[in-house]
Amino acid sequence: MSVIVMGLLIPFIGTTTGAACVFFLRGDLKAGVQRALAGFAAGVMVAASIWSLLVPSMEQCENMGRFAFLPAFIGFWLGILFLLLLDHVIPHLHRSIDQTDQVEGPKSRLTRMAMLVLAVTLHNIPEGMAVGVVYAGLVSGSANITAGAALALALGIAIQNFPEGAIISMPLYAEGKSKPKSFWLGTLSGAVEPLFGGITVLLTGFIVPAMPYLLSFAAGAMLYVVVEELIPEMAEGKHSNIGVMAFAMGFSLMMALDVALG
Numbered sequence: 001m002s003v004i005v006m007g008l009l010i011p012f013i014g015t016t017t018g019a020a021c022v023f024f025l026r027g028d029l030k031a032g033v034q035r036a037l038a039g040f041a042a043g044v045m046v047a048a049s050i051w052s053l054l055v056p057s058m059e060q061c062e063n064m065g066r067f068a069f070l071p072a073f074i075g076f077w078l079g080i081l082f083l084l085l086l087d088h089v090i091p092h093l094h095r096s097i098d099q100t101d102q103v104e105g106p107k108s109r110l111t112r113m114a115m116l117v118l119a120v121t122l123h124n125i126p127e128g129m130a131v132g133v134v135y136a137g138l139v140s141g142s143a144n145i146t147a148g149a150a151l152a153l154a155l156g157i158a159i160q161n162f163p164e165g166a167i168i169s170m171p172l173y174a175e176g177k178s179k180p181k182s183f184w185l186g187t188l189s190g191a192v193e194p195l196f197g198g199i200t201v202l203l204t205g206f207i208v209p210a211m212p213y214l215l216s217f218a219a220g221a222m223l224y225v226v227v228e229e230l231i232p233e234m235a236e237g238k239h240s241n242i243g244v245m246a247f248a249m250g251f252s253l254m255m256a257l258d259v260a261l262g
Contacts, residue, residue: 013158046226052150074216075220132201
């Protein structure tokens with residue numbers, strides 16, 4: 001049980017550590033640093049989606065022969081469509097920032113920061129579910145998931161969460177919030193991950209039959225975030241090769257973690 005609790009908390013620790021940057025850094029993160037962090041996070045999430053989610057999903061359906069891909073295919077698209085729906089229900093982060101930046105005043109800045117916190121918190125939900133699904137599979141013992149693979153995914157998402165924590169706390173401080181308040185707001189944006197992860201683990205008995213679909217659902221949700229949020233950010237500016245190299249580093253690190261710990 002302690003292994004599961006720690007696994008669920010590891011991504012939250014990543015967010016908290018990133019939010020703590022507000023105590024050590026002055027001003028906003030430089031554009032190059034932001035591109036590098038976005039690229040690194042994207043690489044980690046793509047590798048985690050493939051090796052820790054989609055591959056185990058298909059391995060569990062090997063008895064379906066050439067149709068073993070079908071549950072992963074269906075779950076993947078459900079994850080994509082779920083995030084697409086959320087982005088339509090809750091105004092999109094980039095669109096909201098572009099609109100509020102055209103209006104001056106404290107209210108527009110407050111709206112921008114609120115949307116930033118909301119967007120990161122929203123996207124942390126499927127990540128928490130992804131970790132919860134993997135640990136639920138570990139608990140069930142019937143999902144071809146090892147403790148090392150589950151830990152690799154948790155560590156990978158924690159690495160990805162580090163820049164997210166900083167992306168919230170640093171701008172909040174720049175907008176006039178105190179360092180402690182900026183830190184706590186950045187930290188709280190990641191609190192949904194262990195919450196939803198824990199709920200998923202508690203429902204293990206109910207979700208085991210649907211495990212291939214849920215693993216691929218989490219992969220689809222995570223890849224939606226990568227394509228919609230992280231890749232555009234890492235490609236901004238003249239020197240987008242910084243983001244590309246960081247993507248490769250994040251991808252190779254997560255791949256190595258999954259193989260070495262799995």
